[in-house]
Amino acid sequence: MAQEIRFDNGAAYERYMGRWSQLVGAAFLDWLAPARGLRWLDVGCGNGAFTELFATRCAPAAIAGIDPAEPVLDYARSRPALRGARLLQGDAMALPFPDASFEVTVMPLVIFFVPDPAKGVAEMARVTAPGGLVTAYGWDMIGGGFPYSAVRDELCDMGFTPPETPSRDASQPDVMRGLWQAAGLADIRSRTFTVERTFADFDDYWTTVLGGPATSGTLRTLRPESIAELQARLRRRLPADAAGRITYRAQATAIKGVAPA
Helix, strand or coil: CCCCCCCCCHHHHHHHHHHHHHHHHHHHHHHHCCCCCCEEEEECCCCCHHHHHHHHHCCCCEEEEEECCHHHHHHHHCCHHHCCCEEEECECCECCCCCCCEEEEEEECCHHHCCCHHHHHHHHHHHEEEEEEEEEEEECCCCCCCCCHHHHHHHHHCCCCCCCCCCHHHHCHHHHHHHHHHCCCEEEEEEEEEEEEEECCHHHHHHHHHCCCCCHHHHHCCCHHHHHHHHHHHHHHCCCCCCCCEEEEEEEEEEEEECCC
16 A cells, blocks of 8 residues: 655654745745735645745735645644735645635645646636736656655665655646646746755754655654665765765746636
């Protein structure tokens, strides 16, 4: 039976992925260049890492977010910048909002988790007002752009099978463009972003990995000798600098389209 990827710890997720989300999210917002005073919806807002970013940078008139995991929503609600946001438990494929409710609808690092991405994009288009932006960004899961692809690759080489997202190819540029076209969106544009993150040392990196929902379940099943082998493999693959720091890159694809009149 395949392992399920579960998001149930907002603080661990902040360290594992929230910081990556804000790194790529800042570049994404620079590219998106939205007007101020718009109504925003964050589809798959998780613990609010990206929601907080646009809340503080874009002066939205209103903020809503949905996510299936109540524990991480609780973490998002604790962020001071999101005290006035409407953060609901919900399904990306059945958004609990009326038509044309928002001027910017965004799906950050989520599209590969949606079982039916076409339905998710169609729902984003439905709740976006004519002339509004329907947007997303996602890690290049197939091309090795996922921030922790090294862990996944080494586990697979050792004969272990970490859980997969249900729509792994949905963040590929051609697939994303096809989804946006099928939803009837206009003026579709895409962009690739590369970001870097530095960890203080290998222990900082390893502790961060242990908090990740995608691999932590697999790691908990490993015997001590397998953990030691995995760590040795990762040390070789991610060499530290003279100060012991580990710096590496991740790559994401972003897309935006305009909701038709």
